[in-house]
Each structure stands twice: as C-alpha cells, then as structure tokens.
Amino acid sequence: MMGQSFHQQVVEAVQPLWDHTCTHPFLVAVAEGTLPDAAFATWLVQDYFYVRELVPFMGILIAKAPPEWRPPLAEAVVVFNRELDLFRRQAGALGISLDGQEMGPTCHAYVQFMLATAYARPFAEAFTVHYAAERAYLDAWTWVRDHQRGPSRWQAFIDHWSSDSFRTYVTWLAETLDALANRASSAERNAMEHAFRMTVRYEYLFWEMALTRQMWPDATLK
Amino acid sequence: MTLSKTLWQANQDLAHACLEHPFVQGIKDGSLSRAKFAYYVGQDAFFLEAFARAYSIAAAKAPDWDAFRAFHELAGGVLEELRLHESYATTWGVDIRTVQPGAATRRYTDFLLATAWQHDVGVTAVAMSPCMRLYAWLGQELARDGIPDHAYADWIRTYSSEEFEALARRLEDLADRYAGNTPLAQQVYRYAMVCERDFFQAAWEVT
Numbered sequence A: 001m002m003g004q005s006f007h008q009q010v011v012e013a014v015q016p017l018w019d020h021t022c023t024h025p026f027l028v029a030v031a032e033g034t035l036p037d038a039a040f041a042t043w044l045v046q047d048y049f050y051v052r053e054l055v056p057f058m059g060i061l062i063a064k065a066p067p068e069w070r071p072p073l074a075e076a077v078v079v080f081n082r083e084l085d086l087f088r089r090q091a092g093a094l095g096i097s098l099d100g101q102e103m104g105p106t107c108h109a110y111v112q113f114m115l116a117t118a119y120a121r122p123f124a125e126a127f128t129v130h131y132a133a134e135r136a137y138l139d140a141w142t143w144v145r146d147h148q149r150g151p152s153r154w155q156a157f158i159d160h161w162s163s164d165s166f167r168t169y170v171t172w173l174a175e176t177l178d179a180l181a182n183r184a185s186s187a188e189r190n191a192m193e194h195a196f197r198m199t200v201r202y203e204y205l206f207w208e209m210a211l212t213r214q215m216w217p218d219a220t221l222k
Numbered sequence B: 001m002t003l004s005k006t007l008w009q010a011n012q013d014l015a016h017a018c019l020e021h022p023f024v025q026g027i028k029d030g031s032l033s034r035a036k037f038a039y040y041v042g043q044d045a046f047f048l049e050a051f052a053r054a055y056s057i058a059a060a061k062a063p064d065w066d067a068f069r070a071f072h073e074l075a076g077g078v079l080e081e082l083r084l085h086e087s088y089a090t091t092w093g094v095d096i097r098t099v100q101p102g103a104a105t106r107r108y109t110d111f112l113l114a115t116a117w118q119h120d121v122g123v124t125a126v127a128m129s130p131c132m133r134l135y136a137w138l139g140q141e142l143a144r145d146g147i148p149d150h151a152y153a154d155w156i157r158t159y160s161s162e163e164f165e166a167l168a169r170r171l172e173d174l175a176d177r178y179a180g181n182t183p184l185a186q187q188v189y190r191y192a193m194v195c196e197r198d199f200f201q202a203a204w205e206v207t
Helices: A006-013 A017-022 A025-032 A037-064 A067-094 A105-120 A123-147 A155-161 A164-183 A186-212 B003-010 B012-019 B022-029 B034-061 B065-092 B103-118 B121-142 B153-160 B162-178 B183-204
Strands: none
Touching: A006 A123, A006 A164, A006 A186, A017 A123, A017 A186, A025 A037, A025 A123, A025 A186, A037 A067, A037 A105, A037 A123, A037 A186, A067 A155, A067 A164, A105 A123, A105 A186, A105 B103, A123 A155, A123 A164, A123 A186, A164 A186, B003 B012, B003 B121, B003 B162, B003 B183, B012 B121, B012 B183, B022 B034, B022 B121, B022 B153, B022 B183, B034 B065, B034 B103, B034 B121, B034 B183, B065 B153, B065 B162, B103 B121, B103 B183, B121 B153, B121 B162, B121 B183, B153 B162
C-alpha cells in the first residue's frame, strides 16, 4: 500500500477493466476513423444528457465540499456548461438532432447512480465518482489523440478532453482524492474504492452502449 | 380517473410481462427453483432497505403533517416486511445483512434514492407506486384460486392480503394528492415498472 498514491491504487484495483475502458473498441474505431456515424451520434446524444446532469451532480458535491475545495469545483461547472455548448455546436455541424431524444438505459442508470451517491453518501465517495469519470475521459481521449491516424471529423471532442487545461483539472482531482483518502478510515477507503469501481463499470458500459446503439426495450414488448 | 389509475393502465404491457414472467409463474405453481428464490429474497431485502430510506426522505420533505405521517407509516410497513424477510431468510439460507446488490437491484435503488432526494414528494410517491401496486396485483392474481399449498405460499399470502392492498392505496393516494400527470411522472412510473420486470429477470437468470 505504501508508496503508491490512492488515486493510482484505485486504478490498479480495477485492472484490467480500466485498460479495456480507456482503449475500448469504440475509441479504437474513433482513432482509426472507422467508427460508423450512427454509433458516434448515439454517443454524442447520450453524453450530452450525461453532462447536462453532471451540473446538478456538481451542485450537490459543492454543497458538501469543504470551503477550500469549492472554487475549483464551481469553475468545473462553468466548464461543463461550455461543454454543453460544444455538444450543441458539434451536433449541429454533424447534422445530429438533440431534440426529441431521451436518455437510454445505460446513461439513465449511470446518472441515477451518480446522483444517488452524491445525495446519500459521504463527500469522499461522491468525489471519487467524479474523479473516476473525469480520469477515465482524460485517459480515453488522450489515448485516441496519441493513436489517431490523421485528423478526425470529431477532432473537437478529442482535443477538448486531451487538453492541458483538462489534464490540470484531473491532476487537482487526483491530489484532492489522495488528501481525502489520507484522512479516511479504512472502511471509508474501501467505500471509495467501490465507488471508483462502480463508476468505471458504467464508463465501460457507456462505450458499449454507443457501439451497440443500445435502446429501451419498449419496442420489443408486444 | 386518478393519476395512479391512469399510470397503472398505461403500463399494463409491463404488468403483464411481470405476471407472465417465468419467475412469477414459478411462484404461482411452486415450481421455481430454490436457488432463484433465495437470490431474490436477498436482493429484495437490499431493495427494501432503500425503499424504507426513500419513504423517510419523502417524509422529511413532506409539505404538511398528513403527508409526513403517511410516509412515516409506510416506512413502518417496510420495516414489517423486512422482518418477514428475516424469517424467510432463515428458511432460505440467506443472510440479508451481507447481501451484495446485483446490477438490476442497484439500478433500481439508485433510481429511487436519487428521485427521493431530487424531486418533490409527489414524484417520489409516483416512482414508488409501481412496486406496491404491482405486488398487490400479482399477489391477488396468484391467489385467485385460493392460496396454494407449496413452498411459496407465504409470498402469495403476503402480497394478496388486504393489509398490503391498503398500503398500496395509501401510497397511491399520496401520488394522487401531490403529483400531476406530467411527462416526468409518466417517465418515472414507467422506469420503475421496467426495473420491476428486470428484477424478476435477474433472479430468473440465477442458476
């Protein structure tokens, strides 16, 4: 345990799921430029809804945060609102409509998990969920950037989540997570590890959902 | 027609999918495997703890004393049900204190708790109603020709009872009083019905 920081320890604890998540076939296809437009559109619409609910999630997190950690979290809310603009602009440019769409099963379950954790669990666990999600996006999209075979139609997203400013934010999250873990009991650290695992599971399922274009089952019920 | 009746009618496809589900039919004729039922009992205990918490959150948010008392009493009803589960658990060899939630269970409880914290009590009552109404209906459907004499008779007896029907009505009254027929209400009701069906399916997939 000693020598390895908590933010690395939680990643090691979920291997090989972590590597499979951050190099998911969806991301490979984005990097190689072979992803079908429909799969990308599914991801874009669902991630738009996800980020939209990230704003209230952050609101709950801020309400529970110690004063010194509120400013970076509040700034992140501003970034997420800009991200929503990015989604809307890119959707328009790619001819994808966000109107009349709804959250699919995976996005819905993920969002409810996030909100339930933020409301009902201690700050450290909710914070861990946030770290896991942001770190997964940083690693995933940085991997795409490092492996892409030329410019992508979806470059704006690749650049956004592999940027220096996003890396700086995730680094702060990692340091803050370590600080939280240092003062946590071992039971609380276990709960944080579990929150991390649950989040990564949903991150993996999110890519799966996009690749398989998963929908609600209503259509199959007669 | 009341909101509760309207929503229940609008979700008859899922209600029947539950009634005709092999898990529920296995309870009806007693043919359900013990392993599947034991898994279900454990998951249901975990679920009921979240259900009781959701009632308590709604009680704390209740806009008037009547609603506070009603949600509080409903939470008490769940505690009774959990006591029944503890005796079940001994019979079926499940330690309900150490149950780990499966994916379908977690999805349902996260949804209920997030809804209870995030929304007004009317929407919470709507989200919780399918569980109560569906079980009352399933119990009454399964008890149509009398309570059978097999391993799952207790389950059918509990959910077909007048006491359980009264609890379901009590909750539906709260939904009718505090919620409107909004897209959100329709959405959370249907989502809870989907979760109910998936709950049976998850237990059915146990080997």
